[in-house]
Amino acid sequence: xxIENGKTFDIVCRLLVALALFVAITFSLTAGSSFxxxxxxxxxxxxxxxxxxxxxxxxxxxDDVSAFLVPGGYxxxxxxxxxxxxxxxxxxxxxxxxxxxxxxSGIDYIWNTDGQIEWIxxxxxxxxxxxxxxxxxxxxxxxxxxxxxxxxxxxxxDNCPLIYNxxxxxxxxxxxxxxxxxxxxxxxxxxxxxxxxxEHANYTGVEEVIRxxxxxxxxxxxxxxxxxxxxxxxxxxxxxxxxxxxxxxxEFFGSDDSDFMDNTVGHDTVSSIRMFSTAPISVTKxxxxxxxxxxxxxxxxxxIDSELETLVGSGSGSAVTLQHDFxxxxxxxxxxxxxxxxxxxxxxxLDGSAGEIAHFHYEGITETVAAVASTVVxxxxxxxxxxxxxxxxxxxxxxxxxxxxxxIATLYNTSVQVLALTNxxxxxxxxxxxxxxxxx
Numbered sequence: 001x002x003i004e005n006g007k008t009f010d011i012v013c014r015l016l017v018a019l020a021l022f023v024a025i026t027f028s029l030t031a032g033s034s035f036x037x038x039x040x041x042x043x044x045x046x047x048x049x050x051x052x053x054x055x056x057x058x059x060x061x062x063d064d065v066s067a068f069l070v071p072g073g074y075x076x077x078x079x080x081x082x083x084x085x086x087x088x089x090x091x092x093x094x095x096x097x098x099x100x101x102x103x104x105s106g107i108d109y110i111w112n113t114d115g116q117i118e119w120i121x122x123x124x125x126x127x128x129x130x131x132x133x134x135x136x137x138x139x140x141x142x143x144x145x146x147x148x149x150x151x152x153x154x155x156x157x158d159n160c161p162l163i164y165n166x167x168x169x170x171x172x173x174x175x176x177x178x179x180x181x182x183x184x185x186x187x188x189x190x191x192x193x194x195x196x197x198x199e200h201a202n203y204t205g206v207e208e209v210i211r212x213x214x215x216x217x218x219x220x221x222x223x224x225x226x227x228x229x230x231x232x233x234x235x236x237x238x239x240x241x242x243x244x245x246x247x248x249x250x251e252f253f254g255s256d257d258s259d260f261m262d263n264t265v266g267h268d269t270v271s272s273i274r275m276f277s278t279a280p281i282s283v284t285k286x287x288x289x290x291x292x293x294x295x296x297x298x299x300x301x302x303x304i305d306s307e308l309e310t311l312v313g314s315g316s317g318s319a320v321t322l323q324h325d326f327x328x329x330x331x332x333x334x335x336x337x338x339x340x341x342x343x344x345x346x347x348x349x350l351d352g353s354a355g356e357i358a359h360f361h362y363e364g365i366t367e368t369v370a371a372v373a374s375t376v377v378x379x380x381x382x383x384x385x386x387x388x389x390x391x392x393x394x395x396x397x398x399x400x401x402x403x404x405x406x407x408i409a410t411l412y413n414t415s416v417q418v419l420a421l422t423n424x425x426x427x428x429x430x431x432x433x434x435x436x437x438x439x440x
Contacts, residue, residue, distance in 0.1 A: 053139030062141075065152040065166045066134040070117065070127045079112075080122030084129050087115065095130040098123040100156035100295075107252070128154065132166050140164070156295040159282070176284040189364040190285045193275040194233035197222040201229050201259040201267070211361065213274045216244040227270040231256045231415045234359045234406055235279035240270045247272070256415050281345055281358035292333060292345055294356055300347050301333040308365050311337050321348075330355060338407055339367075359406055399435040412439050 039048045044057035052061055070082040087094055091111050096103045103109055103123075112118040117127070130152040140150045147155050151166040159168050159177030168177060176190065191211040199205030199222060208221035218224040224244075232238055232253050242248035242265055251265040260267050281300065284291045289304040301322055303311075311320050316339030323332050329350060336344040341363050347355030397408060405416045405425070422440045425431065 051139075052137060053142035056139075056141045058139050058141045061139055062150075062164070063135045063137065063139050064133060065140050065146060065150075066131045066136050067146050067152040068129045068131075070129050072123075072127060075112075075114070075116065075118070080119045081112070081116040082119075082127045082129075083114075083116045087129060088131060088134065093132045093134070095132070095153070097128040097130065097154050097157060099125045099128075100154040102157055107250075130166070161293065176282060180284045189362055190283055190290070191361040192277040192279045192283060192358065193236040194361065195236060195238050195253075195273070195275060196231040196233075197227050197273075198229040198231075199226055201261065203229050203231065203258060210273065210275075213272075215246065215272050217271055217273065224271050225268045228260050228267045229256075229258050231418075234416050235277055237276045237278055239274045239276075240265055241272045241274075242269045244271050246274055255421075256418050279358040279360070280356040281347070283345065283358065283360040283362075285362075285364065290362065292358075294330075294347070296356070297329050297347070300330050300356075303333075303335050305365070308335075308362075311335060312365050312367055315339075344404070344406070395439050397437045397439055399431050399433055399437060403431065403433075405431060408437065414440060 040046065040051070041048055042051070042053075042055050042057045044051070044059045046059060046061060048054050052058075052063055068084060068086075070084050072080065072082045075081045091105070096105070096109060096117060105111070107120070109117050109119045117129075132152070140146055140152075146152045147158065147161070149158070149160075149162055149164050151158070151164045153166060153168060155161045159165070160180035163177075163179040165177055165179035169179070194209055194211045196203075197208050197210060199207070205228075206221055206226075210220075214220065216224065217226070227240065230238065230240075230253055232255055238253040239246070239250050240253070241250045248271070249265055249269075251263055257263070260269075280295060282293045282295070284293065286302070289302055289308060291302045292300050294300045303320070303322060307320055307322070311318055314337070316337060319334055319336040321332050321334045331348045331350050331352070334346045334348065336346070338344060341361050343360050343362055344357060345360065346357040349355045397412070399408075405419050409416050409419050418440055419425070419437060423437050431437075
């Protein structure tokens with residue numbers, strides 16, 4: 001009995017120890033799991049029961065955008081239409097994209113009485129409806145088709161593709177979007193659009209270069225109801241309006257127009273103007289310099305302020321080539337300074353072929369400051385002497401090494417479009433040394 005009682009006591013002790021270990025382990029696991037304790041699967045501080053996007057961290061719970069791929073067809077009148085499953089009564093909150101191109105209501109399409117998107121010219125690619133101010137109960141980070149930054153604007157059309165900005169605010173007309181403007185730099189420093197307005201036809205009378213949108217031309221050199229001809233800069237799309245705040249009759253300009261006589265918007269009728277950038281590479285001011293983003297290839301590089309100072313200090317025509325390690329499809333970027341705050345950025349593909357180019361205007365580094373700075377900053381630019389203008393007659397020009405159409409157009413106070421049209425040039429990025437250009 002004593003032996004049996006001893007065995008019984010031993011078994012009981014072992015069971016008690018095992019039970020104690022089980023309780024301790026269970027307590028440890030439970031206490032060590034914040035998910036189990038809080039019911040917060042994505043660990044964003046919002047309980048699963050209240051989280052509008054339960055498996056992606058979104059502490060801000062933003063729910064302001066919906067985006068839909070819209071099915072298409074034809075209505076009973078034979079018109080090409082796309083029929084959204086749902087759209088708000090306020091059509092001012094909707095944006096229509098064909099792939100990555102924003103379409104304009106009243107020009108590209110209308111909303112018909114059946115609530116359909118009725119097209120002026122039928123699109124051949126995917127049609128997207130982006131609805132702003134739509135709280136659909138699914139947090140934007142859990143809604144489909146909202147792009148890299150979850151704001152619903154297609155990435156290639158987004159003026160700030162990595163930061164949430166569904167309303168695409170662009171207060172300063174830089175085409176970078178307010179959300180991408182650096183907080184410690186003046187946002188007015190970088191421009192990729194410009195138009196030159198003239199008081200009279202044939203580019204005569206009072207003239208004014210404008211680089212930002214203007215809701216009312218009163219007070220400008222070219223005032224309200226005083227515009228009669230216009231030159232359009234590279235990568236620039238211009239809309240003019242007969243009323244302030246972009247109201248009334250509108251007209252689009254993608255190239256120069258010497259006379260508004262027979263236009264939709266006639267002489268002396270323009271009150272406001274908007275400009276949009278079509279540049280393949282967008283330029284943004286960041287805290288350390290300038291950043292370059294390709295709509296096709298993504299982030300293609302940056303240049304820091306000290307390199308810019310040296311570049312500008314080396315004078316017009318100087319260039320710096322920077323090796324690149326952001327995307328596999330780009331070998332390097334080259335930034336060229338053309339004087340007066342005008343620059344050109346270009347990419348070189350991995351195979352050595354020329355890639356995309358974009359013009360921009362940057363006022364952040366003056367030539368006086370840069371000239372002083374270049375005496376103390378190690379030069380990284382490769383100066384290319386600006387070729388002397390070689391003229392045959394007052395209306396002809398021989399292309400020199402290092403020339404490009406924008407530079408020649410600036411020299412003669414004309415535009416790339418006019419030079420290309422006058423000389424039957426189909427590719428404005430391709431001219432040859434020794435080529436004779438007619439200057440209009």
